[in-house]
Amino acid sequence: MINTPQKAELPAEKGKNVIIRTAGDEFVEITIGNEISLIKRSDLYGLTFVLGDSATQDALMPVRKTQIRKYYKQHTVKVKKDMKIGDEIVVNCQIDVPLTIEEGLSGLKGKRKSVFAI
Numbered sequence: 001m002i003n004t005p006q007k008a009e010l011p012a013e014k015g016k017n018v019i020i021r022t023a024g025d026e027f028v029e030i031t032i033g034n035e036i037s038l039i040k041r042s043d044l045y046g047l048t049f050v051l052g053d054s055a056t057q058d059a060l061m062p063v064r065k066t067q068i069r070k071y072y073k074q075h076t077v078k079v080k081k082d083m084k085i086g087d088e089i090v091v092n093c094q095i096d097v098p099l100t101i102e103e104g105l106s107g108l109k110g111k112r113k114s115v116f117a118i
Contacts, residue, residue, distance in 0.1 A: 058106055065102040071095045 023029040
């Protein structure tokens with residue numbers, strides 16, 4: 001996320017500065033010279049995705065990696081009807097508990113800190 005105004009100079013037109021800053025949660029404000037435009041983040045992301053080659057598109061793909069720990073538990077249940085009284089049913093249960101969750105773009109994978117679920 002862009003937290004501070006960023007400046008860049010257009011290579012095609014010398015002397016014009018491009019200022020990019022956040023405008024709320026949904027929009028990005030781009031100022032070129034004296035003209036100000038508000039662009040939705042999703043539209044800007046889609047534009048960069050469409051203009052990129054396959055390597056760039058792979059780097060911009062959102063990914064989520066979750067490390068889990070599996071717990072296995074075996075339950076014994078005594079039935080009281082429809083079977084002989086005293087018969088036991090063994091039920092195996094598996095629970096997946098997330099340990100860490102990493103979210104981000106595939107181009108930044110491994111460069112961001114993990115978010116711990118537990």
